[in-house]
Amino acid sequence: MATVSLSVSTVKPLADRVFVKISPQEEKTAGGILLPDTAKEKPQVGEIVAVGPGKRNDDGSRTEPEVKVGDKVLYSKYAGTDIKLGNEDYVLLSEKDILAVVN
Amino acid sequence: MATVSLSVSTVKPLADRVFVKISPQEEKTAGGILLPDTAKEKPQVGEIVAVGPGKRNDDGSRTEPEVKVGDKVLYSKYAGTDIKLGNEDYVLLSEKDILAVVN
Amino acid sequence: MATVSLSVSTVKPLADRVFVKISPQEEKTAGGILLPDTAKEKPQVGEIVAVGPGKRNDDGSRTEPEVKVGDKVLYSKYAGTDIKLGNEDYVLLSEKDILAVVN
Amino acid sequence: MATVSLSVSTVKPLADRVFVKISPQEEKTAGGILLPDTAKEKPQVGEIVAVGPGKRNDDGSRTEPEVKVGDKVLYSKYAGTDIKLGNEDYVLLSEKDILAVVN
Amino acid sequence: MATVSLSVSTVKPLADRVFVKISPQEEKTAGGILLPDTAKEKPQVGEIVAVGPGKRNDDGSRTEPEVKVGDKVLYSKYAGTDIKLGNEDYVLLSEKDILAVVN
Amino acid sequence: MATVSLSVSTVKPLADRVFVKISPQEEKTAGGILLPDTAKEKPQVGEIVAVGPGKRNDDGSRTEPEVKVGDKVLYSKYAGTDIKLGNEDYVLLSEKDILAVVN
Amino acid sequence: MATVSLSVSTVKPLADRVFVKISPQEEKTAGGILLPDTAKEKPQVGEIVAVGPGKRNDDGSRTEPEVKVGDKVLYSKYAGTDIKLGNEDYVLLSEKDILAVVN
Numbered sequence: 001m002a003t004v005s006l007s008v009s010t011v012k013p014l015a016d017r018v019f020v021k022i023s024p025q026e027e028k029t030a031g032g033i034l035l036p037d038t039a040k041e042k043p044q045v046g047e048i049v050a051v052g053p054g055k056r057n058d059d060g061s062r063t064e065p066e067v068k069v070g071d072k073v074l075y076s077k078y079a080g081t082d083i084k085l086g087n088e089d090y091v092l093l094s095e096k097d098i099l100a101v102v103n
Numbered sequence: 104m105a106t107v108s109l110s111v112s113t114v115k116p117l118a119d120r121v122f123v124k125i126s127p128q129e130e131k132t133a134g135g136i137l138l139p140d141t142a143k144e145k146p147q148v149g150e151i152v153a154v155g156p157g158k159r160n161d162d163g164s165r166t167e168p169e170v171k172v173g174d175k176v177l178y179s180k181y182a183g184t185d186i187k188l189g190n191e192d193y194v195l196l197s198e199k200d201i202l203a204v205v206n
Numbered sequence: 207m208a209t210v211s212l213s214v215s216t217v218k219p220l221a222d223r224v225f226v227k228i229s230p231q232e233e234k235t236a237g238g239i240l241l242p243d244t245a246k247e248k249p250q251v252g253e254i255v256a257v258g259p260g261k262r263n264d265d266g267s268r269t270e271p272e273v274k275v276g277d278k279v280l281y282s283k284y285a286g287t288d289i290k291l292g293n294e295d296y297v298l299l300s301e302k303d304i305l306a307v308v309n
Numbered sequence: 310m311a312t313v314s315l316s317v318s319t320v321k322p323l324a325d326r327v328f329v330k331i332s333p334q335e336e337k338t339a340g341g342i343l344l345p346d347t348a349k350e351k352p353q354v355g356e357i358v359a360v361g362p363g364k365r366n367d368d369g370s371r372t373e374p375e376v377k378v379g380d381k382v383l384y385s386k387y388a389g390t391d392i393k394l395g396n397e398d399y400v401l402l403s404e405k406d407i408l409a410v411v412n
Numbered sequence: 413m414a415t416v417s418l419s420v421s422t423v424k425p426l427a428d429r430v431f432v433k434i435s436p437q438e439e440k441t442a443g444g445i446l447l448p449d450t451a452k453e454k455p456q457v458g459e460i461v462a463v464g465p466g467k468r469n470d471d472g473s474r475t476e477p478e479v480k481v482g483d484k485v486l487y488s489k490y491a492g493t494d495i496k497l498g499n500e501d502y503v504l505l506s507e508k509d510i511l512a513v514v515n
Numbered sequence: 516m517a518t519v520s521l522s523v524s525t526v527k528p529l530a531d532r533v534f535v536k537i538s539p540q541e542e543k544t545a546g547g548i549l550l551p552d553t554a555k556e557k558p559q560v561g562e563i564v565a566v567g568p569g570k571r572n573d574d575g576s577r578t579e580p581e582v583k584v585g586d587k588v589l590y591s592k593y594a595g596t597d598i599k600l601g602n603e604d605y606v607l608l609s610e611k612d613i614l615a616v617v618n
Numbered sequence: 619m620a621t622v623s624l625s626v627s628t629v630k631p632l633a634d635r636v637f638v639k640i641s642p643q644e645e646k647t648a649g650g651i652l653l654p655d656t657a658k659e660k661p662q663v664g665e666i667v668a669v670g671p672g673k674r675n676d677d678g679s680r681t682e683p684e685v686k687v688g689d690k691v692l693y694s695k696y697a698g699t700d701i702k703l704g705n706e707d708y709v710l711l712s713e714k715d716i717l718a719v720v721n
Binding site: 418422423424425426427429431462464465468470472493494495504 | 558560572573578581582589591610611613614615616617618
């Protein structure tokens with residue numbers, strides 16, 4: 001039977017996907033990021049823990065990812081698929097949903 | 104008349120489709136995957152039992168699949184077409200709906 | 207006047223279309239396909255009785271169909287155009303709506 | 310002033326359009342086509358009375374039409390633009406809305 | 413100040429647009445066009461009074477228009493932008509919204 | 516701090532955008548344009564005051580604009596972004612939203 | 619744990635994104651920009667503080683950005699992702715959402 005013991009190290013993203021550990025979000029931090037009170041999409045901070053091999057092009061080559069494991073990134077809160085492993089929150093994103101690196 | 108005895112081995116996916124046996128999902132497992140309580144798409148775990156020959160490109164060549172039979176995969180719960188064979192649950196997915204390999 | 211006597215042999219699908227005789231669907235069959243009780247698209251079984259010449263590419267060539275007359279196929283119940291000839295049910299599908307061959 | 314006397318012979322379809330005389334549809338005919346009682350798009354039978362020169366490609370060439378004047382065709386009842394000339398019903402269709410030739 | 417005296421001769425359509433004088437539409441004319449009583453898009457007759465230079469292709473060339481000044485055309489009543497000059501009704505259409513020439 | 520003194524001469528449109536001074540619209544003018552009483556998109560007249568360098572193509576080249584500063588143009592009233600400078604009304608449009616030149 | 623001290627200098631936009639400091643918007647300024655009272659998208663003024671490396675093309679090359687750090691720009695108020703750092707408002711935009719440079 002297909003039983004799976006999931007841990008962070010077993011998750012290998014495909015194509016242009018990245019696996020991101022979500023940073024806890026305090027609403028107000030001196031010098032930190034603040035979620036503005038608007039109806040627009042909200043930014044979220046996380047750290048990349050795994051990166052896929054890159055998007056496959058039509059000619060079989062791949063577009064190399066622009067981000068790497070360890071990068072801290074801003075992404076839209078509504079993008080991707082949330083995953084919980086133990087007590088930690090993760091998200092599987094397409095690289096195009098990453099707005100900026102904030103190392 | 105077109106009567107068909109369906110079994111797992113008779114299902115041959117076309118193009119970039121994969122045939123996946125769905126893993127039973129316990130809501131809370133130590134070290135396992137947890138479905139977060141959000142409105143976003145939910146991840147699901149399964150094991151690939153058949154893989155199509157790959158997406159046909161415009162020049163007649165094919166893009167070779169990135170996954171293989173036996174791979175355990177994460178995919179979005181709302182993707183693809185569910186199929187029940189006997190007492191087992193399966194899903195026919197496009198390879199692009201697979202988020203990550205979790206072997 | 208444009209009167210037409212329709213029979214199975216007179217239907218010649220265009221481009222990438224296939225003409226499929228729909229298999230009667232029993233809800234529960236030992237070893238057969240079962241429609242799962244979900245809101246997702248439901249699979250349907252049928253047998254191909256005619257295949258179009260293939261999708262025309264931009265350079266005038268055609269992409270050869272991956273299926274042939276006599277193939278038993280799974281397709282989404284909501285795809286294509288249903289046609290009744292005498293007492294038999296048929297459907298005209300695009301090849302891309304065929305999920306798998308189940309010979 | 311731009312007054313126009315329309316008759317069948319004056320209608321010259323552009324590009325990939327075809328001009329089709331709609332066949333009267335009896336709901337139940339032995340050996341004929343029956344409209345199934347579903348929510349899906351309904352097929353309709355007609356005879357082609359004029360064919361456009363074919364879709365223009367990006368390089369200036371044209372894709373030759375796959376149908377010709379006199380072909381009897383199945384098309385979706387909801388496709389195209391209906392036109393009445395005298396007491397006859399016609400429809401202007403794109404060739405891609407033709408499902409099959411049924412000569 | 414940008415004041416403009418508009419007359420038919422001053423209107424130069426851009427790209428693949430055509431400028432059409434709308435023909436008055438009598439609902440029932442012997443041998444003329446009749447609007448069928450359906451929910452589908454209604455055809456309209458007009459005469460072309462100006463034609464743009466053609467759609468610009470990606471390589472800088474243009475696709476030559478298939479219609480010319482003086483052509484009487486059928487188009488969908490709901491396409492384009494209506495313009496009134498004096499007491500006359502005109503419409504600015506993309507060439508792709510023209511269904512057929514009816515000279 | 517990023518304070519900006521905006522005047523017409525400081526606005527440099529990017530890519531295929533044009534900056535247009537909106538002409539005051541009298542509802543009924545002898546020989547002028549009249550807004551027809553329909554539910555379709557309404558035309559508007561303006562004069563181009565600045566033109567972007569042209570749309571960048573995939574190979575790095577640009578498609579040269581078809582309009583120039585000083586051209587009087589018809590465009591759809593609902594296109595683009597309205598801007599007020601002092602007491603004058605302007606609009607930033609993509610060139611594709613310009614229907615015709617009416618010099 | 620992935621804690622991040624965000625400041626303006628740490629934000630590195632990816633691909634064709636730009637990081638913009640939003641200019642405070644007075645509703646009525648002599649010679650400045652005024653938001654017209656319409657239902658259309660509203661323009662906003664800001665100053666670019668960081669620019670991504672440019673959109674990656676299919677062949678691996680990049681399209682060089684048309685804007686640079688220090689440019690004052692007009693963009694649509696509803697585009698992008700708002701970010702607050704300390705007491706300042708910023709927005710992460712795609713370059714295509716920038717309407718014009720207003721230096």
